Amino acid sequence: MSGMSGMSEYQHEVEELQAKSATAARLFDVRRVIGGLFVVYGVIVTFAGITASSADIKKAQSININLWTGIGMLVFGLLFLLWLKLSPTPPPPAAGEQQK
Numbered sequence: 001m002s003g004m005s006g007m008s009e010y011q012h013e014v015e016e017l018q019a020k021s022a023t024a025a026r027l028f029d030v031r032r033v034i035g036g037l038f039v040v041y042g043v044i045v046t047f048a049g050i051t052a053s054s055a056d057i058k059k060a061q062s063i064n065i066n067l068w069t070g071i072g073m074l075v076f077g078l079l080f081l082l083w084l085k086l087s088p089t090p091p092p093p094a095a096g097e098q099q100k
Helices: 002-027 030-050 054-059 065-086
Strands: none
Touching: 030 065
């Protein structure tokens, strides 16, 4: 009978590791990472566009490329974060609902 309790303990450890893995997968979802990075860089580039001098704008054929690129990056990043919000990663199954 000691083999049965060892197997049950092993199964419990496996279930704990699966739950931790699913939690880590939700935390480091690629949509969150990409969206977050684009939002951060978008803010930086947009700020550079807002503070650009007229000489800098004149070099770029009178187009404030930093401002437009920053706004584009912000929109792209926010779309990724919206996608994550509207379609979240499914939660891990409860211990009693494990597939057999």
